[in-house]
Amino acid sequence: MVVLSKIYTKTGDAGETALGNGARVAKHSVRVSAYGTVDETNATVGLARLHATGDMAEALKRISNDLFDLGADLCTPDRHLDAGLSYTPLRMIEGQISRLEREIDAMNEKLTPLRSFILPGGSVLAAQLHLCRTVCRRAERLVVETATMEDVNPDAVRYLNRLSDWFFVAGRIANNDGKDDVLWVPGLTR
Template identity: 75%
Template sequence: MVVLNKIYTKTGDHGETALGNGARVAKHSMRVTAYGTVDEVNATVGLARQHATGETDEALARIQNDLFDLGADLCRPDMEKDAEAEYTPLRISDAQVARLESEIDAMNAALEPLRSFILPGGTALAAQLHLCRTVSRRAERLSVELATVEHVNPAAVKYLNRLSDWFFVASRVSNDNGKEDVLWVPGANR
């Protein structure tokens, strides 16, 4: 259970922050940048939810919760010490990745195959989901970069990879199952 009685602590006033294992690191460290970008993804999902209803809103709510799980995962670097921790650290699981894959497959089943790249846009929800997609891809790139120098849960990287795909397919669904997709016309303005 998280209890936040005081919001500011002044412990970050000199450019450092605490990781989930208590270690202090620079606020610009690769790990903080990676999970900070996951937080940005979550904020973009919150914006998208302003336009979502029904199953889409419910799925986005699940994703927001997963993104907090992902942030908790990324902020605790020492997976090899998980068994020694005071409490079991939260890690993204393969089941969360599989759920995204299942949802992507279900949404994609109703869509015609793409014959062109599409431009981000269409409905307000689709445009917001494209923003979610691009920020989640940035979070993925940063997590992959982090994994070149520190241990990162492989399921966390997979989750981010599938998440950008989820947002792409959901944007097409939000564009009247692709009927309102804005197609790219190569060289149209030459």
């Protein structure tokens, strides 16, 4: 259980932070940047939730919770040492990925295939979901970079990859099931 009785601890004043396993690392480390960008993705989801209703709002709420799970996973490195910890670390699992895939497939059934790239916009919710998508892609790049240097749960990468696709399709749903998508016109302003 998390207990936050004191918000500032002063332990990070020298530019270091603690990982979930207690190790101290630089705040600019790629791992901290990766889970920090996952947190940023979650903040954009919070903005999108302000404009969502019904099933979309519920899905975004689940995703927001998943992103906290993902942050917990990423802040506790060395999966192969999990047994040596005094607690069981939270890890992303296949079920979270397959849920996103099912939701993408269900949303995609309502959409006509694209014949052009789309621009962010249309509705406020669609624009917010495209912002979620781009920040999510940045988080994915940082997690992949972390994985080239340190141990990272492969399901963490897969989740982010699928989530950015989810945001793209959800953005189309938010645009009147794709009818109000803003299409890219190559060279329009030449």
